[in-house]
Amino acid sequence: MVRLLKIELKKILTYKVFWILMGLYFLFLLLGILMAGFTINNWIDNLNKHSPIPFPHVTIYFFPDIWQNIAFFASIRYILILPSIVIIILITNEFTNKTIRQNIVNGMSRPEFLLSKLQLIFIISLLITFILILGTLILGMANTSGYDMTIMFAKISFAGGFFIQLFSFLVFAFFTGFLLRNTGLSIAIFTLYALIIEPVLYFILKIPKLQPNNISQFLPVNSVIRVVEYPYFPVLRKLTGLNVQEHLSLLDCAVPLIYAIVMVGIVYWVLSRKDL
Amino acid sequence: MEKVLSIQGISKKYGRIQAVDCLFIEIQKGQIFGLLGPNGSGKTTTLSILLDLVRNDAGNFEWFGKPPSKESRKRIGSVIESPNFFPYLSAVKNLKIVADIKDKPYDDIEEVLQITDLYDRRNDRFRTYSFGMKQRLAVASALLGSPDVLILDEPTNGLDPQGIAQIRDLIKRVAEKGITIILASHLLDEVQKICSHVAVLNKGKKLFDGEVRDVLAVSELLEIASTDMVQLQKAISMHPDFTSIIRSEDKWLVYFKDQIRPAEINEFLYKQGIVLTHLSERKRTLEQHFLELLRDNS
Numbered sequence: 386m387v388r389l390l391k392i393e394l395k396k397i398l399t400y401k402v403f404w405i406l407m408g409l410y411f412l413f414l415l416l417g418i419l420m421a422g423f424t425i426n427n428w429i430d431n432l433n434k435h436s437p438i439p440f441p442h443v444t445i446y447f448f449p450d451i452w453q454n455i456a457f458f459a460s461i462r463y464i465l466i467l468p469s470i471v472i473i474i475l476i477t478n479e480f481t482n483k484t485i486r487q488n489i490v491n492g493m494s495r496p497e498f499l500l501s502k503l504q505l506i507f508i509i510s511l512l513i514t515f516i517l518i519l520g521t522l523i524l525g526m527a528n529t530s531g532y533d534m535t536i537m538f539a540k541i542s543f544a545g546g547f548f549i550q551l552f553s554f555l556v557f558a559f560f561t562g563f564l565l566r567n568t569g570l571s572i573a574i575f576t577l578y579a580l581i582i583e584p585v586l587y588f589i590l591k592i593p594k595l596q597p598n599n600i601s602q603f604l605p606v607n608s609v610i611r612v613v614e615y616p617y618f619p620v621l622r623k624l625t626g627l628n629v630q631e632h633l634s635l636l637d638c639a640v641p642l643i644y645a646i647v648m649v650g651i652v653y654w655v656l657s658r659k660d661l
Numbered sequence: 662m663e664k665v666l667s668i669q670g671i672s673k674k675y676g677r678i679q680a681v682d683c684l685f686i687e688i689q690k691g692q693i694f695g696l697l698g699p700n701g702s703g704k705t706t707t708l709s710i711l712l713d714l715v716r717n718d719a720g721n722f723e724w725f726g727k728p729p730s731k732e733s734r735k736r737i738g739s740v741i742e743s744p745n746f747f748p749y750l751s752a753v754k755n756l757k758i759v760a761d762i763k764d765k766p767y768d769d770i771e772e773v774l775q776i777t778d779l780y781d782r783r784n785d786r787f788r789t790y791s792f793g794m795k796q797r798l799a800v801a802s803a804l805l806g807s808p809d810v811l812i813l814d815e816p817t818n819g820l821d822p823q824g825i826a827q828i829r830d831l832i833k834r835v836a837e838k839g840i841t842i843i844l845a846s847h848l849l850d851e852v853q854k855i856c857s858h859v860a861v862l863n864k865g866k867k868l869f870d871g872e873v874r875d876v877l878a879v880s881e882l883l884e885i886a887s888t889d890m891v892q893l894q895k896a897i898s899m900h901p902d903f904t905s906i907i908r909s910e911d912k913w914l915v916y917f918k919d920q921i922r923p924a925e926i927n928e929f930l931y932k933q934g935i936v937l938t939h940l941s942e943r944k945r946t947l948e949q950h951f952l953e954l955l956r957d958n959s
Contacts, residue, residue, distance in 0.1 A: 482748060
């Protein structure tokens with residue numbers, strides 16, 4: 386296990402593309418999170434122009450709701466797409482450089498190759514989640530006055546939800562890259578599907594008369610997005626009457642993980658049968 | 662003798678093309694075994710099957726007397742077709758990954774880089790290397806961790822004369838250490854210079870195998886003709902040193918195992934009541950011989 390992880394880390398530690406894209410991801414993440422509060426209050430300002438009673442500004446960076454709010458903004462599909470591109474590059478590199486062949490020839494078994502990549506995805510997801518937790522703590526402490534430990538960590542489970550989102554989304558990306566083997570094609574198809582095709586499909590399926598059972602929520606990318614829903618703003622809740630998520634739902638967490646397991650199963654099946 | 666590799670009837674089909682056709686080969690410890698055949702004869706497919714890159718449709722094989730596994734591959738150093746490394750990593754880092762996969766310490770890295778004359782460039786990225794250097798790094802990687810078997814697939818392909826000489830010299834030095842070497846090549850000359858044993862492949866089938874000096878020996882060749890060509894063929898096949906016969910226009914080309922004196926053949930045939938209208942000795946190049954081997958059996 387440690388041997389495989391050591392090998393994977395050697396492959397990425399001095400890989401510039403990896404660090405540039407990860408840096409870009411954290412920049413987008415930071416901007417997204419910081420812009421979110423500003424954007425919402427801007428929206429409230431616009432609303433107040435037409436409203437006789439002015440709505441107060443909100444802050445999304447207070448404990449314990451910050452856990453959900455940050456997890457939500459961090460898992461917007463436009464931001465998730467960046468680390469998934471990194472994963473696609475890492476797996477398709479193995480095919481374009483033919484290093485997968487060399488690894489097998491040198492004495493790595495095919496299941497070990499799959500395991501090494503899954504380990505890497507797991508560790509990357511864990512690290513990003515850890516950084517997110519750290520950032521959330523700092524931002525929360527700076528914006529919440531008078532909190533105690535119970536309030537502070539009350540909704541930390543949403544960070545776990547974010548981990549499930551990230552991990553399964555990255556497995557989807559790995560799946561795409563593994564099957565297509567070509568870097569450019571994989572990135573194009575994955576991005577197109579996640580950002581355009583699935584949202585369109587989602588709205589078509591959502592038309593009630595066409596689809597009474599609300600099957601649209603089980604589309605793969607949407608199942609990931611659903612894990613952490615719209616953030617909890619007490620004011621906005623009253624304002625819009627939206628049904629707000631209070632806890633992670635077990636079913637919502639299970640669906641993307643089931644997708645991930647099926648995809649890993651398919652990769653395993655293909656890998657153990659196909660010529661490299 | 663210790664058996665290193667035993668191939669029992671492996672076959673592989675790509676669509677309608679039979680790339681490997683029921684191949685049987687045995688390789689003993691210490692042999693320098695050549696797989697000789699033209700492009701597309703199934704050499705690379707065979708090696709790919711032996712290294713778990715390609716799944717065979719039928720048959721099986723054993724490394725070191727055991728079914729193939731990742732553990733057996735760790736004892737084999739291979740250079741398969743093009744050198745495959747991470748372009749953005751240095752030679753040393755690429756070799757460290759290889760050592761990690763093979764469960765070998767990093768101690769050998771310096772040595773294999775020196776043997777392959779890459780030590781001065783060890784910290785440069787792989788993508789900055791010339792083709793010859795890339796190929797030498799592939800050899801360095803194959804030598805890492807003192808393998809029991811070295812597999813080389815067309816190791817001199819695409820190299821300039823100096824590069825070819827360097828690689829051949831390297832193979833000879835490695836062979837002196839008693840490592841078993843399996844060398845695939847379409848160059849008869851290369852196999853003849855380096856190998857002790859050879860299997861000749863064509864269209865996925867094994868035509869011959871044995872010691873190089875037997876299989877690729879330049880047997881003697883005579884051109885003969887007579888008024889009754891059919892009877893001549895019968896008579897000459899009775900000769901104790903006769904190996905094979907081919908019709909070439911209005912003459913027979915006859916191969917013999919040993920050095921043949923034309924006078925002796927003439928006498929032999931005359932005793933059987935045949936008068937030759939034509940008799941001449943022909944010397945063949947190795948290349949011709951190889952092509953004839955392939956042609957006769959296709």
